[in-house]
Amino acid sequence: MKPASASNLYAIPGELPLDSGQNLAGAQIAYETYGELNADKSNAILICHALTGDQFVASAHPITGKPGWWERMVGPGKPIDTDRFHVICANVIGSCMGSTGPKSLAPDGEPYAMRFPVITIRDMVRGQVALLDGLGIERLHAVIGGSMGGMQALSLAANWPTRAQRVLVIASTARHSAQNIAFHEVGRQAIMADPAWCDGDYYASGSRPDNGLAVARMAAHITYLSEEGLTEKFGRRLQDRDAKSFGFDADFQVESYLRYQGSGFTQRFDANSYLYITRAMDYFDLAEEHCGKLADAFSGTTARFCLVSFDTDWLYPTSESRHVVHALNSTRAQVSFVELSASAGHDSFLLPHDQLDRVVEGFLNG
């Protein structure tokens, strides 16, 4: 679909205070909107994107030309119905699709690169809330996010408890586990090991750490898929050949697919943003922000919650969603929870799934 407006930029007034203690001056947020905002501004839905996502939730990506990453979910008559709702999706602070991040120019006119402050999920949400303030939206009909988007939705509910009536968290977690951190650290080390990374100062050099970024993406991509899904999709089938090559080409379809995922990713993403956003995710532990007790994070909430997990998601398994549900239960928050069956692992939230559609639609209209 065509967005209501393209490439909106919102300049955050003053400084954005960050969890690190630093302040980010002159930050801007790039966002897209779909559907009309009603007169009393009560029909707004904020969709928060995942690690490598962007604001183009339901319109073509300006670099790849591919459809929006949740086009099947967002649009007229779709589960998130833009005939009824005003949908906002903003590129997170630290990313590279228009919001202020490491490739943006610092006040001295040079790219921040690694001078960009380390941010947190809560800082990203500070950016989202600043945008809502700018748009005059006091209370969202709902905040919705999958994966890292779900972390933002939880953080918004915990830290700005009056800003959303409904909180929908899909395939997400309230904390990054040791295994989650470990996979991200592999990706960061792959980027930093690339000589073209140059301690992050590659913007003017004409060469970028694409090799390292591709390896990082490949490693991460495996965690987005299930063993079962990989076996269904690729198994041990060979790629464009009848027999093994006894060489190091991509003999297997799964190798070819991963290489394609890795190299394609480098066309649209900035390596330093990958470092910063993975760091923010690794730092995320909503309980820790509230003296170690997750329930306390939600003590002020009046929102209704819905959590969805997928049975083959081993990145943020059902147990993580259940952990959040238990915390919400203990604060007597209104919460529904469903584990959906899907073979595709973590990525299931992005793929066609009738039950997910019904859950989303039902929750938004209930």
Place this chain on the structure above:
Amino acid sequence: MKPASASNLYAIPGELPLDSGQNLAGAQIAYETYGELNADKSNAILICHALTGDQFVASAHPITGKPGWWERMVGPGKPIDTDRFHVICANVIGSCMGSTGPKSLAPDGEPYAMRFPVITIRDMVRGQVALLDGLGIERLHAVIGGSMGGMQALSLAANWPTRAQRVLVIASTARHSAQNIAFHEVGRQAIMADPAWCDGDYYASGSRPDNGLAVARMAAHITYLSEEGLTEKFGRRLQDRDAKSFGFDADFQVESYLRYQGSGFTQRFDANSYLYITRAMDYFDLAEEHCGKLADAFSGTTARFCLVSFDTDWLYPTSESRHVVHALNSTRAQVSFVELSASAGHDSFLLPHDQLDRVVEGFLNG
């Protein structure tokens, strides 16, 4: 323990025929032995090592000085009792601890590097069998292996069915899955992305693709551990600090641990060997070698089998062992199978585990 003899080298006479159709001339096998071979040569046990293992199963590694990798299992009075058995452990073809591999000199006096032929698990076993021939050992009391060692044990049982009376396969599989291949491909791409790799011709250059190899090891290492084990061992605990640094140092213990594992590995392993051995594992599909029917692989066997899996091993999960057991059952082979409980994931086979000890000891003496 002190090995019966150190740094034994066996020169394979003539040429070693390979699955690729090539022949490897002048190949040698480096091996260690422990315990005395009896007069009728009936007490020999061949232990096959894993991907990054070596022949130093029960004696100090000559580079790192660390104890043998299975010292707790192999020795006088231990489950694999060297007071009773003559234990042989050979470095696989393609590796880098003395057996012929990519860093060895080709007939032209230069290192093979990527001119080394792509090998298979069966080729590794051809090397093992050649060594047994050289040692005059017609029939092993047992062949034993964990992980890739288990693949070799299965391959030996399938292709040289009279050579072992007992076959003990721990935490292994009869085929590499799409997910297994995917993780290995990430490692290979990390190595090949390192400019110091130089298409494999780095032996004379003075610099090695250590950064790429370290990233490969880090990614693989995560697959050797369970989510549960990582949480127990590290959780989200910080490394030598009280608060997050808001930087890219190894804030978390798990990051520090992975970096240490990655860099330590480069001290003792050759990057090209990593490429070749992971390739051999990815090519492994014992059923495929036998027209797609795994049971047919074992039709000629008279050996007794024992398979052991660990409940938290997600690299080669219990279902893979069960698949082998079903194939063996259908050929009416003698087979026992046990899934052991252990929190450490795939690596559990290398760690203290009383039940594993009893299974190994019982099987060897039954």
